[in-house]
Amino acid sequence: MKHVKTLNTRKLQNTIKKGGCGECQTSCQSACKTSCTVGNQTCENTK
Amino acid sequence: MVHQYKNNGYNIVLDVNSGAIHVVDDLVYDVIPLWETHSKEEIIEKLKDTYAEAEIAEAMEEVASLEQDEALFTKDQYEDYVIDFKKRPTVVKALCLHIAHDCNLACRYCFAEEGEYHGRRALMSYEVGKAALDFLIANSGSRRNLEVDFFGGEPTLNFQVVKDLVAYGREQEKLHDKNFRFTLTTNGVLLNDEIMEFANKEMANVVLSIDGRKEVNDRMRPFRNGSGSYDLIVPKFQKFAESRKQTNYYVRGTFTHHNLDFAKDVLHLADLGFKQISVEPVVAQDTDDYAIREEDLPQLFEEYDNLAAEMVRRHKSGEDFNFFHFMIDLEGGPCVAKRLSGCGSGTEYLAVTPWGDLYPCHQFVGNEKFYMGNVTEGVTNTQIRDEFKSCNVYAKEKCRECFARFYCSGGCAANSYNFHGDIHNAYDVGCALQKKRVECAIMIKAAEALEEE
Numbered sequence A: 001m002k003h004v005k006t007l008n009t010r011k012l013q014n015t016i017k018k019g020g021c022g023e024c025q026t027s028c029q030s031a032c033k034t035s036c037t038v039g040n041q042t043c044e045n046t047k
Numbered sequence B: 001m002v003h004q005y006k007n008n009g010y011n012i013v014l015d016v017n018s019g020a021i022h023v024v025d026d027l028v029y030d031v032i033p034l035w036e037t038h039s040k041e042e043i044i045e046k047l048k049d050t051y052a053e054a055e056i057a058e059a060m061e062e063v064a065s066l067e068q069d070e071a072l073f074t075k076d077q078y079e080d081y082v083i084d085f086k087k088r089p090t091v092v093k094a095l096c097l098h099i100a101h102d103c104n105l106a107c108r109y110c111f112a113e114e115g116e117y118h119g120r121r122a123l124m125s126y127e128v129g130k131a132a133l134d135f136l137i138a139n140s141g142s143r144r145n146l147e148v149d150f151f152g153g154e155p156t157l158n159f160q161v162v163k164d165l166v167a168y169g170r171e172q173e174k175l176h177d178k179n180f181r182f183t184l185t186t187n188g189v190l191l192n193d194e195i196m197e198f199a200n201k202e203m204a205n206v207v208l209s210i211d212g213r214k215e216v217n218d219r220m221r222p223f224r225n226g227s228g229s230y231d232l233i234v235p236k237f238q239k240f241a242e243s244r245k246q247t248n249y250y251v252r253g254t255f256t257h258h259n260l261d262f263a264k265d266v267l268h269l270a271d272l273g274f275k276q277i278s279v280e281p282v283v284a285q286d287t288d289d290y291a292i293r294e295e296d297l298p299q300l301f302e303e304y305d306n307l308a309a310e311m312v313r314r315h316k317s318g319e320d321f322n323f324f325h326f327m328i329d330l331e332g333g334p335c336v337a338k339r340l341s342g343c344g345s346g347t348e349y350l351a352v353t354p355w356g357d358l359y360p361c362h363q364f365v366g367n368e369k370f371y372m373g374n375v376t377e378g379v380t381n382t383q384i385r386d387e388f389k390s391c392n393v394y395a396k397e398k399c400r401e402c403f404a405r406f407y408c409s410g411g412c413a414a415n416s417y418n419f420h421g422d423i424h425n426a427y428d429v430g431c432a433l434q435k436k437r438v439e440c441a442i443m444i445k446a447a448e449a450l451e452e453e
Helices: B026-035 B040-047 B051-067 B079-086 B127-139 B155-176 B191-200 B214-220 B231-244 B261-273 B292-315 B335-341 B382-389 B411-418 B430-453
Strands: A004-006 B001-009 B010-015 B020-024 B092-100 B144-153 B178-184 B203-209 B249-255 B276-281 B349-352 B357-359
Touching: B001 B026, B001 B430, B010 B026, B010 B292, B010 B382, B010 B430, B020 B026, B020 B430, B026 B051, B040 B051, B079 B335, B092 B127, B127 B144, B127 B155, B127 B357, B144 B155, B155 B178, B155 B191, B178 B214, B191 B203, B214 B231, B214 B249, B231 B249, B249 B261, B261 B276, B261 B292, B276 B430, B292 B430
Parallel strands: B092 B144, B092 B349, B144 B178, B178 B203, B203 B249, B249 B276
Antiparallel strands: A004 B020, B001 B010, B010 B020, B349 B357
16 A cells, blocks of 8 residues: 555454453563553463 | 554554554545545545645545455444453452562552551461462363462562462472463562572563662662662662563563653663563552642653654664563454453452452452452452453443553553542543553554564
8 A cells, every 4th residue: 555554464353253262461460560551461372 | 443643753543443553644644534424525625735636536545445454444343242251250360479468668659558558467378378379270260371470568578488389389280280370579679599590490570670760769669767779679680680581571660740751760771771671650549749640641641752762763773672561562462352351350360468368459458348258268259259340341431432442451440449439430640641652652563664664
């Protein structure tokens, strides 16, 4: 595309079918403890 | 829902419901706000004084193609899905073990009130810790990865119990086909070679508490006699970070009303050689002199913008470091179920006091209204668990219209409770900062992607 550069190809709606295994890290166990930061956690199945 | 903004010279468009992120030129940036409410002819009419008509037509074709591809103006299709998802039987997969309700520092902002959590000083016994690990295994269902954070107070005040519990966990994980991920949060005062060596062998992550510049750290993180902790902890933390090869750790600080120029603290930590940094806003009552106030927001936004721009510069010159709150994984991030169902407090994630009592998370410890049970009898107050279970972004009015809802998952229940007396609300100052951080994090990705071209 000439006017648009898309940064990512993975779409949230495509994670509905296989998502929700729950094996990924709890956000407060990483480095926050006072703010909820979920979007930066890594999916256990794409490691 | 589409969120568009300009940051550091980039025009960024976030398609909220698909998570697609686009960097666009000025023309598309001007087309997008008109797209859903105007016809193509009307859009051309509105923009033709600024852009050539043929160009506008071309830009509209690109927008239409993205919409067709469900990467722009994507509809929210998750509400029923997440409600069903949260109806699944509850399993527990993470515990925050309060190994010591005692501390060798007297940090002024401590939500644990110098480690004591509004109660008496206490150390967790091996027996209580062991029962906690047994409780976790027994309630984890089919989850294999189990997380245990050794927290406090200051857990190194009771380090023999930490070591014994790790040994017990390693023995049990084999018997039950589980994988324990242990983590340690420490202020560094008692850190020594033995603890570092043990942690490097057994701890998946360590969180090292330091606020940044010496004067900032020492003001809020003094010893009980009032003297500062910076000079003692910095060399130890530097050694520890190096011994972990600069991965799987965070130096973690808190900023307050007293250091609104916190980007300087982040950069100070980077200049000390740390590569994994997390510095986040204090959560306090309005009456605390160090609390972040609404009027502090413009300055804090500028600090985040400046920090993000500096990180882009450092990335280009090979001096990059990782800032926890700007981390965003565009290709391998969490699934939508994780993003919408909240942090897991009160359900998947529980805090355990030195006596073995269970609370929804570390922030609720000491508030008797949130007592949930104990490690021997399990969760007996299921009403609290169900209340936390119902907590998701669709249960929060403020989140429904917020572009950042897939990144913060509805925010911190404890913050919401502290400010509104209800876990189904949201802490507004925290939300404003979270939104700014998401914008900055995406900008950094845009800058990196365009730099690679």
